[in-house]
Amino acid sequence: MIDSLSPNHEPRPADTPVDMLVFHYTGMADAATALARLRDPEAKVSAHYLVDEDGTVHRLVPEDRRAWHAGEAAWRGHGDVNARSIGIELVNPGHDLGYRPFPEAQMRAAIALARAVIQRHPVPPRNVVGHADVAPERKKDPGELFDWRRLAGEGVGLWAEPVTADGGPAGDVLPDLLHRFGYPVSDDDPIPAVTAFQRHFRPERVDGMPDAECAARAAALLDR
Numbered sequence: 233m234i235d236s237l238s239p240n241h242e243p244r245p246a247d248t249p250v251d252m253l254v255f256h257y258t259g260m261a262d263a264a265t266a267l268a269r270l271r272d273p274e275a276k277v278s279a280h281y282l283v284d285e286d287g288t289v290h291r292l293v294p295e296d297r298r299a300w301h302a303g304e305a306a307w308r309g310h311g312d313v314n315a316r317s318i319g320i321e322l323v324n325p326g327h328d329l330g331y332r333p334f335p336e337a338q339m340r341a342a343i344a345l346a347r348a349v350i351q352r353h354p355v356p357p358r359n360v361v362g363h364a365d366v367a368p369e370r371k372k373d374p375g376e377l378f379d380w381r382r383l384a385g386e387g388v389g390l391w392a393e394p395v396t397a398d399g400g401p402a403g404d405v406l407p408d409l410l411h412r413f414g415y416p417v418s419d420d421d422p423i424p425a426v427t428a429f430q431r432h433f434r435p436e437r438v439d440g441m442p443d444a445e446c447a448a449r450a451a452a453l454l455d456r
Contacts, residue, residue: 240278243405252317287337360389376435
C-alpha cells in the first residue's frame with residue numbers, strides 16, 4: 233500500500249459509526265489523472281483509497297476522517313453518507329470514456345482491502361454499496377461490470393442468485409422493496425433506483441424496468 237495522502241478531508245461527526253463501504257470508479261482516463269484530482273485541494277473530492285488496475289492500493293485519507301466521495305447521497309434513511317462511510321475508488325474510465333471489466337489484480341486487491349475495512353468497522357453486508365446505489369439519480373458507478381457476486385462470496389456485501397418470479401412479488405412492488413432495502417427511491421421517478429439495483433444485483437440486463445424478476449431478487453435480499 234502506498235501513502236498518497238489527500239488534503240481533502242475533515243473530522244467525522246461525533247458519535248457517528250463508520251458502518252458503510254462505498255465503491256466507486258474514477259471515470260477518468262488513467263490512474264495518474266484520477267490520483268491528481270483526488271489530491272487536488274481545488275477539486276474538493278477524495279476517497280479513503282484508490283485501487284489501480286494493476287492492484288496497487290493508494291491510501292488517500294485516514295479512515296477516522298470524513299472523505300469527500302459520495303456527495304449528495306442517502307442510504308437506509310441516512311443522508312450524510314460521507315459521515316459514516318469508507319470510500320474506495322477503482323481506476324476505470326467509466327461509462328463515458330470506455331467502460332471496461334475490472335482486471336483480476338484489481339479485483340483481488342479490492343476484495344482484500346474491503347475485507348480488512350469490514351474487520352475494522354461494523355459494516356453490515358447490506359451497507360456494502362456502490363455510488364449508484366446511494367446516488368441513483370446522478371451516478372452509475374461502479375457499474376454492471378463490477379463483480380458484486382464475487383465480493384459477496386468473499387464475505388463482502390450481499391448477493392441474490394437468480395430466482396423464479398412465479399408466485400413471487402409483482403414488479404410494481406419493486407420500488408417499495410428497494411426503499412425498504414435502503415435505496416433512496418423517488419416517488420416521482422423510481423427508474424433511477426431500479427436501474428441502480430439492476431447494475432448491482434441483476435447486471436445481465438439493465439433496463440430500468442421494475443419487473444417481477446427484480447422484485448423477487450429484492451425480496452430475497454430483504455429475507456437475508
